[in-house]
Amino acid sequence: MICVQHLSFGYTPKQTLIEDMNFSVAQGEIFGFLGPSGAGKTTLQKILVGLLPHYGGSVQLAGQQCGRHNANFYEKIGIDFEFSTLYEKLTAAENLRFFASLYRKTSRSAGELLAAVGLQNDANKRVSDYSKGMKARLNFARALLHDPDVLFLDEPTNGLDPTNSSVMKQLILAEKAAGKTIILTTHNMQDAAELCDRVAFIVNGSIRALGTPHELVMSRGAAQVSYTYLANGAECAGSCPITALSGDELLQTLLRQNRLLSIHSSEPTLNDIFIDVTGRTLL
Amino acid sequence: MKAVATGFLGLLKAVRRDHMLLAACSAPVLAGVAFRFGVPALEAALTRWLGTGAVLAPWYGLFDLMLCMLTPVMFCFAAAMVVLEEVDSHVAAALLVTPLGRRGYLTSRLLLPTVFGMAATLVLYPLFRLLALPVWLGLLLAAGGAAQGLIIAMLVVSFSTNKLEGMAIAKLSSLLLLGAFAPYVLQQNKVQYLLVGLPSFALAKALQGQNPLWGVVSLALCAVWCAGLAKHFAAKIVY
Numbered sequence: 001m002i003c004v005q006h007l008s009f010g011y012t013p014k015q016t017l018i019e020d021m022n023f024s025v026a027q028g029e030i031f032g033f034l035g036p037s038g039a040g041k042t043t044l045q046k047i048l049v050g051l052l053p054h055y056g057g058s059v060q061l062a063g064q065q066c067g068r069h070n071a072n073f074y075e076k077i078g079i080d081f082e083f084s085t086l087y088e089k090l091t092a093a094e095n096l097r098f099f100a101s102l103y104r105k106t107s108r109s110a111g112e113l114l115a116a117v118g119l120q121n122d123a124n125k126r127v128s129d130y131s132k133g134m135k136a137r138l139n140f141a142r143a144l145l146h147d148p149d150v151l152f153l154d155e156p157t158n159g160l161d162p163t164n165s166s167v168m169k170q171l172i173l174a175e176k177a178a179g180k181t182i183i184l185t186t187h188n189m190q191d192a193a194e195l196c197d198r199v200a201f202i203v204n205g206s207i208r209a210l211g212t213p214h215e216l217v218m219s220r221g222a223a224q225v226s227y228t229y230l231a232n233g234a235e236c237a238g239s240c241p242i243t244a245l246s247g248d249e250l251l252q253t254l255l256r257q258n259r260l261l262s263i264h265s266s267e268p269t270l271n272d273i274f275i276d277v278t279g280r281t282l283l
Numbered sequence: 284m285k286a287v288a289t290g291f292l293g294l295l296k297a298v299r300r301d302h303m304l305l306a307a308c309s310a311p312v313l314a315g316v317a318f319r320f321g322v323p324a325l326e327a328a329l330t331r332w333l334g335t336g337a338v339l340a341p342w343y344g345l346f347d348l349m350l351c352m353l354t355p356v357m358f359c360f361a362a363a364m365v366v367l368e369e370v371d372s373h374v375a376a377a378l379l380v381t382p383l384g385r386r387g388y389l390t391s392r393l394l395l396p397t398v399f400g401m402a403a404t405l406v407l408y409p410l411f412r413l414l415a416l417p418v419w420l421g422l423l424l425a426a427g428g429a430a431q432g433l434i435i436a437m438l439v440v441s442f443s444t445n446k447l448e449g450m451a452i453a454k455l456s457s458l459l460l461l462g463a464f465a466p467y468v469l470q471q472n473k474v475q476y477l478l479v480g481l482p483s484f485a486l487a488k489a490l491q492g493q494n495p496l497w498g499v500v501s502l503a504l505c506a507v508w509c510a511g512l513a514k515h516f517a518a519k520i521v522y
Contacts, residue, residue, distance in 0.1 A: 049380050051521060074382045085377035089300060101289045102381045145427070 001027040001150060001181040002048065006057035009047060009205075013121060016116060018041050018205040021057075025198075027149075030172070030182040032196035034189070034270070036278050040205040041185050045152055048183070049079060075105055078148035082155040082185075084135040085142070088128040092119055092138050095127060096145060103146040113141040116171060118164065132159040140168065150181045157191055169195060189270040199270070201277040208277045213270055220268040229254050229265040235261060286382040290391035297365045304361040311354040311403070315411030315496040318346045322413060325328055342412040343492050345467045351424035352460055352483065355400025355432030360453050363439035366520070367449045370440070375520045388520065393436060401429035420422035420490065423498040427486040431459065434482070434512070441515035477498035480504065 002025040009018040018040050025031040031040045046052045047059055053067035060066070060217045062076050096110035114120045117137035127135065135160050143151060156172065157165040172195055176182055186192055193200050193213045201209040201216075209216055226239040240248040242265055254260050298304045329338040350362040368376040369392075379385050388434055401436040416424075443449040460479030466488050469475035478484040485501035488494065 022433065046521075051379065051385075071382060071384070074380055074384060077380070079377070079380050080377060083373050085373045087297075088372055098289075098293055099377070099381065102286045102378075102383050104285065104382065123393055 001025055001029075001062060002183070003058070003060045004029075004048075005059075007044075007047070007059055008056035009043060009052065009054075015132075016205065018047075018055075020258060021205070021207055023200055023207060023210060025181055025183065027181050028176060028179050029197045030176050030184055030195050032192040032199035033183065033185040033202055034187075034274060035202035036198050038126060039142075039202045039278075041202055042154075043205075044202065045154070045183070045185060049152060050078055052099040075103060076148055077150045077152065078143035078146065079152040080140045080143035080154060080156055081089070082158060084127070084132075084139055086135065086138060088125045088162065089126065091124045091126055091207065092130070095138065096142060099142050100145045104147055107146055107147040110145070113144055114138075117141045133161060133164055136160055137168070140171070144175070150183070151175060152183045152185075154185045155187065156184070157186075157188060189274060193270045201274065203278050209273065216273045217268050217270065223265045223267040224281055225251075225263065225265050227251060227254070228261040229259045230261060286384075287387045287390050287395075289384045290378065290387060291395045294362060294365050294396070295392060297368070298361045301364070304364055307357045308361050310357050311350065311407055314353055315350055315407050315433075318350055318413060319411040322346055342467055343488070345463060346347045347408070347414050347416070347430075347498070348424060348463050348483075348487055348490050349460070350411055351404050351408055352428040352431055352463070352486075354404040355397060355425075355429040356435055356457070356460070357432075358396045358400035358403065359393075359429075359432035359436035360439065362392055363436035363453070364449055365444055366392050366436075366440050366444050368441055370519055371445050379521065385520075393433060396436070397433045400432050401425045402430055418508050419491070419495065420493060423489060423495065424486065427482065427489070427498060427501045427505070430502060430509075431482055431486075434459065434508045436504060437509060437512040437516045440519055441512055459483060466491050469519075482508065 004021055004023050007018055007021040008016060021044070023031075033044065035041050043052065048061060048066055050066045050069045050073055055067060056150065058065065060249050061069075061073075064073055066073075071183065086092075088100070092097065093110060093116060096113065100110060111120065111123070114123050117140060119134060119137055119141070122130070122134065127138065130138065136156070140153075140156060143153070150173045153172065157168050160168055169191065171185075172182060184192065189197055195210060196213060198212050199216065200207045211219070223242045224239050225242050225245060226237065228235055228237045230236070238248075240251065245251065298308060322343070326339040330336065366375065369378065375388065378388050383391065405421070408421055408425065412421075415467070435453065435456040439449050439452045443452045459481055460483045462478045462484030463486060465475040465478045465484050475484070482501045482504040485497045485504060489497035489501060
């Protein structure tokens with residue numbers, strides 16, 4: 001569905017924001033763009049949605065070069081921005097009606113979409129009276145109006161409470177189940193791990209790591225087993241990789257003598273990969 | 284095409300919802316009535332009172348020119364304020380990635396208001412004109428006025444971040460229209476040519492001398508102004 005080959009881009013000839021980037025996204029896949037602020041994620045998304053046509057290399061979406069797309073291009077993609085992109089003076093229903101009227105194909109009912117995001121009772125309320133979370137849900141519904149083949153979601157759970165965040169994730173997975181290709185840009189590693197089939201860590205305009213969340217987590221090394229025990233009346237701690245448990249003499253002794261106070265394993269997470277790859281902590 | 288029509292309809296609805304913009308768009312009619320009926324009546328009163336042949340009559344061309352510029356300028360000002368609101372609320376970003384696209388957005392928010400401004404001028408001018416001008420000159424004034432409306436819309440969007448700033452920039456931008464006064468006020472004084480960079484000055488010269496060459500100069504100047512503002516404007520609407 002999306003094929004990026006040797007992509008390079010800069011706003012000026014001397015500047016290189018993205019350099020020799022390669023990746024592809026299959027139909028029905030959820031692909032995550034992860035990376036620190038300023039890494040080039042938004043620039044990459046602008047290129048993919050055809051807003052920055054002057055790039056080097058090849059960027060194809062649904063068989064079209066994104067920089068030279070035809071009028072039909074935007075019938076195929078839907079974008080849920082991180083920020084609200086709605087007319088504040090209009091109601092939710094009026095907003096959806098207006099945006100739907102811009103498309104030739106409108107295969108989704110605004111009422112059903114509002115119900116799906118839990119806004120059916122607020123359909124006739126002005127968007128200016130909506131909370132941040134309600135606007136985020138309405139934004140998502142707007143992106144789905146024309147039943148696009150490719151969805152770009154930028155921080156879709158940002159500003160949502162845990163319940164609505166869970167509902168949003170279910171909706172995203174439902175779109176995937178319906179065969180949609182989804183590009184997810186997020187700082188939320190838990191969302192990425194839960195939703196994405198594959199993720200790409202973007203740092204300084206290049207992909208530093210790409211794979212399934214499980215592959216990336218496993219590539220960091222095995223989980224650690226941490227334990228505590230009493231020695232000379234004081235609580236001490238020890239740890240070893242889960243793959244080397246049988247070789248840890250101290251642990252074997254503690255197990256035989258039933259002297260363990262606690263024991264638990266800690267698997268690496270995408271957050272650890274993020275820190276490894278980017279050298280930064282999440283803000 | 285459908286998206287452009289829908290986008291333009293959306294613009295008209297946004298203007299209708301905003302009473303200030305609605306008033307701005309109806310201002311040319313009020314000005315036309317005042318010019319057509321108020322100015323000759325005032326002229327008659329002044330000439331009677333002062334006992335002279337003509338007081339305002341030599342300036343009638345300027346009144347006609349202001350009417351021709353006012354209509355598209357107000358239409359384009361209203362469109363610019365809607366664009367500012369859409370940029371501020373990020374709606375512009377969302378519209379660019381719909382079938383409306385960048386070209387459609389510019390068409391519905393800049394080109395069509397300019398064209399409608401010109402069309403409205405062609406309707407209002409024959410109704411409220413003070414001078415009987417040749418048809419080609421009427422068309423030229425309407426086109427020149429519309430082009431200046433476009434410049435003002437681009438200035439307002441390019442250099443403001445919200446509607447309040449937009450109002451201030453619109454007031455400053457309207458100074459561009461003052462070039463029209465120079466040929467009438469300064470008459471034979473060569474100092475007037477200091478304002479030759481203003482399209483309104485060239486338009487006034489075209490009207491005063493009934494000279495199409497000045498009309499071409501005015502339109503060419505408008506093209507230069509628009510080209511100079513295009514980059515600033517484009518940077519404003521992309522998210």
